Amino acid sequence: MKRRLWMSFLATTVAVIAIFTANLATGTTPLLGLDLQGGASVILEPAEDASGEDLTVIRDLIRDELERSGIAEPNVRVQGDTIVVELPGVKDQQAALEAVDVSGIVELRPVVESSECSSGFAPETPLDGVSVDPVSVPDDTVGRRSLRTPSEPTPVLDLPLLPDESGLPPTSGAELLPTRDGQVLCVGPAQGTGEVFERQSAVVDNSLGFQVNVELNGGTGPDGRTGTETWNTLATQCFNGTPTCPRTIPGSNGQLAIVLDDVIQSAPSVNQPVFDGAVSITGSFTQSEAEDLANILNRGAFPVEMVAQEAQTISPAAGQESLRASVIAGFIGLVLVLIFLLAYYRWIALVILGGLTIWAMTVFSVAAFVSSATNYSLSLAGVTGIIVAIGVTVDSYVVFFERMKDEIRNGRTLKNAAPRSFKMTWRTIWSADLVSVIGAAILFSLSVGSVRGFALFLGITTLCDLFVCYFFTRPAVLLLARSKFMAGRKAFGLEVAS
């Protein structure tokens, strides 16, 4: 019995300290939330239901997009059915927010007769001489695309995504949309999304003027068709000038508009009915135009539209202040509690000191592990959760020691009272802690935002409490109760019979 207690006590202590030291040595610390270090954060939510796979795709896209725009170490992660983007330590917050604002999805919409649109003032003249060819076919189409200054802002959506009340589409689904040059085209309903293109495959090819090459997606989409099939169906219609995709310009095939956020990025005419795995978009692009288009096509694999729900920037000064304040507050709180308990329980409170140290180390290690494994950061909500948890953790000791006090007062020896007390106390502790864990688990799985972070750390601290209580406190108190050290000392301010 005694040997097993020593084993448990030593194994727990050594293991926890070893893991803690290893964490410190390798610099693995809990990932700090934005509110503790300053920076910008945006929470995006899909406009309609999205599968976990879709969200993962979007997460990667956003991350690529941010890295491309020169933001170091963006922290993009899927949380429940939202995507959280955190940009710690970002200096130019407004620029960061704009970079995150990658809400749009790319649609493929055939250009239709302007009479289909109710107002019907769309110009009849061909706008773009841009055409779509298979990669192998050399460029023979010369465009008359008007020039656009590279500094012109990219028409991404404004952050507060108010519902667009102006351009309600008529029943046919056709609507007038502006092009990037400021002209207007009448386009039919969306026949496909940017998902038809292979993700991250669009490249700018400048061998024969600037052109954009993009591969078609061979994988099956949500409608059960591959990207190539969807694209080819559309391309055939446009090539043949069917009513879906009529020849609006004499002498040219039907045009297929690439639309992002209700702005036509490019409206190439289709020069070939069937494409084999890759598409090349040619025209009189400038380098920056070609690059923009490539980026949009790359980004276009957004399976669903994302809407920014919450955006926040916190100045680094305020963030660090918060961190400092919560660490100081937590530390002072802990010291006050320890002083109180030492004064109250005297020698046996040494166990509390040890137990809380082990508990804090365990919480630190688990938090570090959890945040590196799942990307959950320790936010201010989590820190307050931990500070509050100090009380519940200490309660395990209080319940235990009060029970021992009762037993001793009734004439039992310390050695005799300890194991009986633990047996009764353990029942109480696990019942009460289990309620906390159940609550934390339910909150964690069902809620969003900061409540989630709070629930996560509440759960972690409670589980750590149960662990420390059984594997450290129990052997420590039982051994101490048997030892000669305690004999004749005041354990609870009571004279203990020896």
Place this chain on the structure above:
Amino acid sequence: MNRPDHIAATGPGRLYRGQTAVDFYGHRRIGLVVAIIVVVVTITSLFVQGLNLGLDFEGGQAWDVPASEAFGVDEAEDVLRDNDVPVAGSKIQLREAESLSFVAVQIEVVPTDQAQQITDGFAAAAGVDVEEISFAFTSSSWGDDITQKAVRALVIFLIVVAIFISIRFEWRMAIAALAAMAHDVLLAVGVYTVFQFEVTPATVIAFLTILGYSLYDTIVVFDRVQENEGKYASVRMPYADVVNISMNQVLMRSINTSISSILPVISLLLIGSGLLGAIALQEFALALLVGMLAGVYSSIFVASPLLATLRSNTGRKSRRERLTGEDLRTAVVGAGVSGRISTDVNEADAEDGSDRIDVDKTAAVHQPAERILTHPPRPRKKKRR
């Protein structure tokens, strides 16, 4: 009063030694009256003035601009006016803290470019860099989303907890625990609506913490009730007495735990809010403080009397008056030992015969501690394994 010598002479001394004899059940009307007041005040205030919902629930944009002598509430209003934002529909307040003071501005949703102009305006007016200004945006649907999900989580949580307590203890305890919890949360919500503190996600967290803490505390108390119930099973002790004895026994533990839980919160209140003006930590900590105190109070004055009332209507008939005064004290002190109180010597504490309690059945609760344990327990025989 004539007390035996082993009972401490002073109140705190008795409290320290676990020798109190408060008739909690007898004073159950206090708990009832307080609970009714809390419910009435909270609901009235909710109807009259409602809750002061923060940005995250209403949607909008908010800035925290470092305040200085040259930049205060009036200057912030000027910036808004310059940008065609109606000042009437905006909330502007000065949050002062020792090291950092902020002017907190909150407006309804405006487009990004306009928001950026306002940010620049604030930076120019306050004479600080743009990066020193904290900015937050929340769509109006987001707050509903958070609230809906939190409420759904809460309902499921309550059902699961009710089932858990019913299995682990019994259904009447589940009712009493949930009633005490509702009481605590109502009290905390009452504080927020009466004083019109701003409700933020942090507040929701505070409410959830209170809820969890209240349940935790109640379960610790009920565990002792259940244990004592088993202990007195053969003595046919009235349930109200069992509850009273249990309450007095866990009183010191409740006080200790409350102090241990509240010390960190107070430290958060004093230190945190001095430095953290930005998230209104003071109100958060205040809500926690009120809620935790309420949690301890309600588990003793609401949950336990309610449990006793629920049980006394269905349970065994009591043969005599409730124990009070010194009788109660004796019972509280006498019942401290683990094991059953019973006449049958062989049955008592069968697994640990060395510690059996050698007492008369009905007299068990009237014996002072010395006589319950007539001799110091024999040490356990050393068994080498």
